[in-house]
Every structure is written in structure tokens, then in C-alpha cells.
Amino acid sequence: MKHIKRKFTLLFTFLLAFSLLLAGCSTSSSKQEKVRIAEVTRSIFYAPQYVAIEKGFFEDEGINVELTTTWGGDKTMTALLSDGADVALVGSETTIYVHAQESTDPVINFAQLTQTDGTFLVARKKPDFFSWEQLKGSTFLGQRKGGMPQMAGEFGLKKHGIDPKNDLKMIQNIDFANIANAFASGTGDYVQLFEPQASLFEQEGIGHIVASFGAESGKIPYTTFMAKESYMKENKETLEKFTKGLYKAQLWVENHSAAEIAEVIAPYFEDTPVELIETVVDRYKSQHSFALNPILDEEEWNNLQTIMEEAGELPKKIDYDVLVDTTLAKKAIK
Incomplete structure (x- = not known):
């Protein structure tokens, strides 16, 4: 009888521990916050983003990324403005175009991904x-x-x-x-x-x-993560975690070889030989196209507007502080 009782006690203890483990996993999973990203195209140029997903840097921060390729700047911005996406990955010039239309909810650049033309x-x-x-x-x-x-x-x-x-x-x-x-x-x-x-x-x-x-x-905010001002105010902590995950990926890319990066991002380019991916990554790394951190600085912003003005496409000059918010980026690198 004592033997049976002891076995029952051990079984109960095991089941209790297992249930607590499941509860812990469930709690951890429930803490994952979804961020819907609309990327303007699928490109090796965006390698740090795919690294952040594949290496679990977003997940480590409690962020579950849902990535959609929207194929074009206009479609990407439409997805963002219509709440079809929380965050857009597209050129910073799009925020200037939206602002020129006197939007009541401006789109704000909060984290930079690439810093040269690609x-x-x-x-x-x-x-x-x-x-x-x-x-x-x-x-x-x-x-x-x-x-x-x-x-x-x-x-x-x-x-x-x-x-x-x-x-x-x-x-x-x-x-x-x-x-x-x-x-x-x-x-x-x-x-x-x-x-x-x-x-x-x-x-x-x-x-x-x-x-x-x-x-x-030269250096420009060629591709940045951006969100509507209203979303940023309501989801400040979520975007802070997102930016931390991105920065971890940027550091990883900077400190690893083109071959290692190519191996990680290969699932996103199934029709491209990994050797070719490596060649492309190496070329982008050698010309410093990948931003080393998520901070979009004022000199880059001014260079962007100079290029737009030269092309006759700048609606009007926009001060750096109006459409750029580096608060999250600066917190991420601390």
C-alpha cells in the first residue's frame, strides 16, 4: 500500500511539474506581440531583417513578426496607411510624399536598415x-x-x-x-x-x-522601418522591443562573414544559389550598405532631400525632427 501511495505521489509530482512547465510555456507564448511588416520588395539588400527573424532576435524580445512583401512603394504605403500593416520597410522619401499631402497621421521613420543606394x-x-x-x-x-x-x-x-x-x-x-x-x-x-x-x-x-x-x-536613409505616428504612440514598448531585435541582427551581420549570412537568409531566396547570395552580401558589406545601427542621423536625412531636390521630386523641405524619431533606436543601442 505504501509502495502504491509513493508511486502515486511521484506521479502527481511529475504531472504537477509538467503542468507548470506547460503553463510557463503558454505564458511565454502569450507574451509574444505581433508586428505586421510590409516590405517593399524581397531583397538580399534587406539581409539584417531576415537575420533578425531567422536567428530569433525578434522572438527573444517577445516580438512575433508577420512579414508580407507588398512589391512597390505605393502598395507598401497604402498597406500602412490603411492599417493593413503596422510597420513598413520602404524608402524614407515616401514619408515626405505622405507629409506633403497634409496627412493628419504622419508616417515616422524610427529605425534605419540600409544606408546607401542598392x-x-x-x-x-x-x-x-x-x-x-x-x-x-x-x-x-x-x-x-x-x-x-x-x-x-x-x-x-x-x-x-x-x-x-x-x-x-x-x-x-x-x-x-x-x-x-x-x-x-x-x-x-x-x-x-x-x-x-x-x-x-x-x-x-x-x-x-x-x-x-x-x-x-553617399549615405542616405535608403530603406527604413516606419510607422504611423498614432501607432507609435500606442505601441511604444512593442516598437522598442522590435528595434532592439533589429539592432542585435545588425551587430550580427557586421561581425559575421558573407558566407555565414548567406546561409541564414537562404530560405528567403529559394531560387537563388547560396553562392550567389554570398557574392551579393559581400558586395553590399564591402560598400557599407547595411546600417550598423538603427539610428537615422540628420546628415543622411539632409542628403536624401538634396538628392530629391536635384531630381525635381522634393515637394518641400522637411525638418529632420518632423519625420524622424530616433528615441527607440538610441534606447536599443544602449
């Missing part, structure tokens, strides 16, 4: 040596008018004495998704491309990377 100049023929002068009189496949890639591209051209409107034939009536195909089919002497398409074309002999617009345009 496109490259690809030539159809490989030159013995490259000079920007070679673009004069050529046909150039550009990006969408008013978008950051196009504005940064024009800024780079002007920096080298090339007038985009008069010194070359600029083609801008092709959808973003079809620009690479148009070039591959024989349209244009030069094209402005994101990775991994630029490196893929180089591998296939379709084109040759001759310059980086990221290196030419």
Missing part, C-alpha cells in the same frame, strides 16, 4: 576601362520616376557631369519587374539593377557591373 550600373559590353563619359549618347534603362533608385541614379550621373535628360536616352516606361528582362532582350546599352540580378547577368555574360550607385550617392 543598385549597380550594368553595361551590355564589358569595357577595357570604364569612364562615366561612355554613357553620353547611350540608351539607359532607368527605374521608376520619383523612386529612390532613380533619384540616386540621376544624382550619380550628375556627379560625373552627365545630364540624364539631355546626354542620354532615358527609358522609364518599363515596370520594375520587367526592367531586367527588357535589358536581357536587347533593350538599352546600360541598365540600373539591384542585386542579385546584376551579379547574375555578369555570371551569364548578359551584362557587366561597371559602377555602384550606392558608392556614388
Whole structure:
């Protein structure tokens, strides 16, 4: 009888401990706060974001990220403004466009992801040596008018004495998704491309990377995490945790090799060989495209507006403090 009683006691103790463990797991799970992110495109350029998800840096902070690719700046901002997303990952210029329309709930940049343009100049023929002068009189496949890639591209051209409107034939009536195909089919002497398409074309002999617009345009808040002002006020602690998770990923990316990063983010690019992902990551790391921390500084903001103004796309100058809030970013790096 004592033996049976002892077995029952042990069983009860085990069940009690197991139930407490389950309760603990349930409590931990219930603390996870969902943040819905709308990313403007799926790109190796956004490697730190995917690292933050895959390495569990967001999860460690109690954040459950729901990531959606919205394919285009207009669609991304529409998702954010209509409450289809909590946070948008897109170019900072979009916040200026929204503000110019006198929005009653402005969109605020709170954490920076990339700090240079992410496109490259690809030539159809490989030159013995490259000079920007070679673009004069050529046909150039550009990006969408008013978008950051196009504005940064024009800024780079002007920096080298090339007038985009008069010194070359600029083609801008092709959808973003079809620009690479148009070039591959024989349209244009030069094209402005994101990775991994630029490196893929180089591998296939379709084109040759001759310059980086990221290196030419300098540091700018090219891609940032942003949210509506109302959401930021109501979810301050959530976004603080989110930014901490992001910063952990930024540090991890800075301190690990391109090969290690490529291995982590490979699930997001199933149709891209991991060796190509590594090549692209290495190229972006070498030109310091990935922001080292989430702080968007005033010099970068002013450079962004200078580029927009040069392109004739700046509705009006906006003071740094109006659309940028570094409070969360500064807390994250402490």
C-alpha cells in the first residue's frame, strides 16, 4: 500500500511539474506581440531583417513578426496607411510624399536598415576601362520616376557631369519587374539593377557591373522601418522591443562573414544559389550598405532631400525632427 501511495505521489509530482512547465510555456507564448511588416520588395539588400527573424532576435524580445512583401512603394504605403500593416520597410522619401499631402497621421521613420543606394550600373559590353563619359549618347534603362533608385541614379550621373535628360536616352516606361528582362532582350546599352540580378547577368555574360550607385550617392536613409505616428504612440514598448531585435541582427551581420549570412537568409531566396547570395552580401558589406545601427542621423536625412531636390521630386523641405524619431533606436543601442 505504501509502495502504491509513493508511486502515486511521484506521479502527481511529475504531472504537477509538467503542468507548470506547460503553463510557463503558454505564458511565454502569450507574451509574444505581433508586428505586421510590409516590405517593399524581397531583397538580399534587406539581409539584417531576415537575420533578425531567422536567428530569433525578434522572438527573444517577445516580438512575433508577420512579414508580407507588398512589391512597390505605393502598395507598401497604402498597406500602412490603411492599417493593413503596422510597420513598413520602404524608402524614407515616401514619408515626405505622405507629409506633403497634409496627412493628419504622419508616417515616422524610427529605425534605419540600409544606408546607401542598392543598385549597380550594368553595361551590355564589358569595357577595357570604364569612364562615366561612355554613357553620353547611350540608351539607359532607368527605374521608376520619383523612386529612390532613380533619384540616386540621376544624382550619380550628375556627379560625373552627365545630364540624364539631355546626354542620354532615358527609358522609364518599363515596370520594375520587367526592367531586367527588357535589358536581357536587347533593350538599352546600360541598365540600373539591384542585386542579385546584376551579379547574375555578369555570371551569364548578359551584362557587366561597371559602377555602384550606392558608392556614388553617399549615405542616405535608403530603406527604413516606419510607422504611423498614432501607432507609435500606442505601441511604444512593442516598437522598442522590435528595434532592439533589429539592432542585435545588425551587430550580427557586421561581425559575421558573407558566407555565414548567406546561409541564414537562404530560405528567403529559394531560387537563388547560396553562392550567389554570398557574392551579393559581400558586395553590399564591402560598400557599407547595411546600417550598423538603427539610428537615422540628420546628415543622411539632409542628403536624401538634396538628392530629391536635384531630381525635381522634393515637394518641400522637411525638418529632420518632423519625420524622424530616433528615441527607440538610441534606447536599443544602449
